Amino acid sequence: xxxxxxxxxxxxxxxxxxxxxxxxxxxxxxxxxxxxxxxxxxxxxxxxxxxxxxxxxxxxxxxxxxxxxxxxxxxxxxxxxxxxxxxxxxxxxxxxxxxxxxxxxxxxxxxx
Amino acid sequence: xxxxxxxxxxxxxxxxxxxxxxxxxxxxxxxxxxxxxxxxxxxxxxxxxxxxxxxxxxxxxxxxxxxxxxxxxxxxxxxxxxxxxxxxxxxxxxxxxxxxxxxxxxxxxxxxxx
Numbered sequence: 001x002x003x004x005x006x007x008x009x010x011x012x013x014x015x016x017x018x019x020x021x022x023x024x025x026x027x028x029x030x031x032x033x034x035x036x037x038x039x040x041x042x043x044x045x046x047x048x049x050x051x052x053x054x055x056x057x058x059x060x061x062x063x064x065x066x067x068x069x070x071x072x073x074x075x076x077x078x079x080x081x082x083x084x085x086x087x088x089x090x091x092x093x094x095x096x097x098x099x100x101x102x103x104x105x106x107x108x109x110x111x112x
Numbered sequence: 113x114x115x116x117x118x119x120x121x122x123x124x125x126x127x128x129x130x131x132x133x134x135x136x137x138x139x140x141x142x143x144x145x146x147x148x149x150x151x152x153x154x155x156x157x158x159x160x161x162x163x164x165x166x167x168x169x170x171x172x173x174x175x176x177x178x179x180x181x182x183x184x185x186x187x188x189x190x191x192x193x194x195x196x197x198x199x200x201x202x203x204x205x206x207x208x209x210x211x212x213x214x215x216x217x218x219x220x221x222x223x224x225x226x
Contacts, residue, residue, distance in 0.1 A: 004154075031212055042118075042202055042217030043155075050212075088155070092213045098143055098162070098206065099170075100213055102155040 004103025021106040023089030118218035135203030142208040144186040
């Protein structure tokens with residue numbers, strides 16, 4: 001079954017609010033990555049957190065990783081309409097030789 | 113923005129036709145990938161390559177085939193397209209010297225088979 005499950009499946013917030021998305025996975029990982037996909041486009045890498053890290057920041061993004069619970073969260077602070085997109089977590093499982101496994105995605109809608 | 117290109121961006125074709133989806137990258141990456149994605153759904157890996165003359169099937173069974181004759185080029189071919197092949201196809205690449213397996217994606221090809 002799919003390695004990464006994300007929730008919520010969809011999220012609608014107003015501009016300026018924070019958006020939190022969660023990702024759960026099943027196996028041991030080397031790292032976990034978050035990607036963004038605008039409608040009908042390819043994915044863009046946002047941020048990576050290694051298995052020995054617990055929290056990482058990049059601009060308005062904050063990622064946490066709890067390997068004991070096999071879960072991660074992505075927080076987007078002070079959201080903007082331009083943040084409207086789908087967000088996917090991707091795990092780099094140990095022993096799978098360069099293959100990422102993507103989650104089911106969260107569709108974020110930021111309204112004015 | 114990543115230097116990875118896919119053509120065509122959109123393709124509408126009849127059942128039974130042979131099609132080739134092109135993917136090229138100018139970053140010199142050894143590793144390349146093809147994913148299939150239905151609208152609003154997760155990505156499924158269908159093919160990958162670790163370098164020239166290396167191709168492997170992914171986690172999702174696919175009737176398509178791939179080749180890797182040049183580092184920069186990783187085309188995907190469907191010998192006889194069917195409506196069940198209707199989907200978005202995403203190509204990605206990753207450098208071998210990056211231990212994190214961060215992937216760079218092309219814009220995708222949206223395929224519709226009538």
